[in-house]
Amino acid sequence: MGLKKSTRIVEINPEKFSMLELSEAVGLLREGKIVAFPTETVYGLGANAFDESAVKKIYLAKGRPSDNPIIVHVCDEEQLKDVVREVPQNARALIKKFWPGPLTIVLKKSPKICSAVTGGLDTVAVRMPSHKVALALIKECGFPLAAPSANSSGKPSPTIADHVFADLFGRIPLIIDGGKCEVGVESTVISFVGADGKNLIVPTLLRPGKVSVEEIEEVIGKINVPASDSKTKHAKKPLSPGMKYKHYSPKAEVVVVMPGKDFLKKVFEIGGGKDIGVLSFTKRVGVDREFFFDGNVESYAKMLFEAFREFDNKGVELILAEGVSEKGMGLALMDRLKRASSKII
Numbered sequence: 001m002g003l004k005k006s007t008r009i010v011e012i013n014p015e016k017f018s019m020l021e022l023s024e025a026v027g028l029l030r031e032g033k034i035v036a037f038p039t040e041t042v043y044g045l046g047a048n049a050f051d052e053s054a055v056k057k058i059y060l061a062k063g064r065p066s067d068n069p070i071i072v073h074v075c076d077e078e079q080l081k082d083v084v085r086e087v088p089q090n091a092r093a094l095i096k097k098f099w100p101g102p103l104t105i106v107l108k109k110s111p112k113i114c115s116a117v118t119g120g121l122d123t124v125a126v127r128m129p130s131h132k133v134a135l136a137l138i139k140e141c142g143f144p145l146a147a148p149s150a151n152s153s154g155k156p157s158p159t160i161a162d163h164v165f166a167d168l169f170g171r172i173p174l175i176i177d178g179g180k181c182e183v184g185v186e187s188t189v190i191s192f193v194g195a196d197g198k199n200l201i202v203p204t205l206l207r208p209g210k211v212s213v214e215e216i217e218e219v220i221g222k223i224n225v226p227a228s229d230s231k232t233k234h235a236k237k238p239l240s241p242g243m244k245y246k247h248y249s250p251k252a253e254v255v256v257v258m259p260g261k262d263f264l265k266k267v268f269e270i271g272g273g274k275d276i277g278v279l280s281f282t283k284r285v286g287v288d289r290e291f292f293f294d295g296n297v298e299s300y301a302k303m304l305f306e307a308f309r310e311f312d313n314k315g316v317e318l319i320l321a322e323g324v325s326e327k328g329m330g331l332a333l334m335d336r337l338k339r340a341s342s343k344i345i
């Protein structure tokens with residue numbers, strides 16, 4: 001039947017909605033189906049984290065390698081008890097400060113979490129999103145949702161419902177459209193478990209995000225921030241399985257110009273004669289296809305993936321992106337830019 005192949009979109013206003021509007025999504029998730037939903041970072045593709053066959057559908061829909069584990073989303077600390085075995089004190093302190101919000105912590109997994117979620121690892125990544133629709137959805141379901149970003153594997157993460165539709169149309173039954181994601185890049189991921197399976201005294205940053213290293217260190221002291229592995233795409237043993245895959249790439253070639261260089265000059269040197277898209281940060285370049293962020297790292301991050309997709313839709317060959325200082329959220333923005341790029345100058 002043609003019906004099976006269609007993907008419905010339900011619009012929900014995060015500021016004003018009733019549980020009734022979520023009932024279709026909740027029904028599907030309870031039946032072991034998968035549903036895309038908004039979070040404050042990017043859209044997620046959710047399944048019941050306790051249901052192995054439901055979680056497997058996520059990998060299939062995204063074309064995701066099965067050894068890349070998925071983040072579990074909880075709505076309260078009660079649910080956390082069914083996801084992890086224990087919460088060390090330093091992890092507890094971060095939870096207190098940053099949840100609900102864009103911080104994911106990796107802890108020892110509870111036996112209740114199926115191995116499809118963790119890609120066979122003994123650890124699990126978990127976060128409590130702050131998006132009202134996400135929280136209400138998880139609460140109403142009564143179980144945590146395993147949810148990676150709702151893009152097809154290798155594409156930039158989706159920050160509006162249209163991106164999800166473009167990637168997953170016909171592969172999932174329902175998308176909840178809650179508008180544009182506030183943060184625009186994926187959550188910060190920090191691990192409290194070492195390679196030996198023991199809890200770490202000094203936890204390790206696995207992925208920079210909105211919650212910055214500086215903010216984390218204010219709460220728990222120094223953390224381990226491994227040198228960016230974004231250019232060693234074939235690292236032998238990446239700390240986080242997902243980091244070994246190429247990410248966030250538009251079809252167009254991306255060149256990042258480091259801060260301190262004359263961006264304007266580079267745009268004309270490298271981009272001359274080409275169909276270019278420009279992401280400018282300090283000064284407007286004045287080309288047709290340009291997003292200018294006027295020194296605001298938050299708006300740069302919020303628009304980054306959308307800009308990538310827009311440039312691709314317009315057939316841009318080369319994207320020139322002005323780099324920012326790797327402080328605060330700048331570290332996350334530069335991480336995503338570098339991963340998408342073929343050249344950093």
Ligand code: TXA
Binds near residue numbers: 039149
């Ligand atoms: O903001 C976000 O985190 C979004 C929204 C939907 O919550 N989700 C997201 O999920 O970005 P995903 O699957 O695209 O990225 C999850 C990252 C991957 O790099 C994965 O390898 C890593 O987290 N990860 C998941 N479980 C892990 C674990 N047990 N140990 C180490 N890394 C893990």
Ligand code: MG
Binds near residue numbers: 148157
């Ligand atoms: Mg992803």
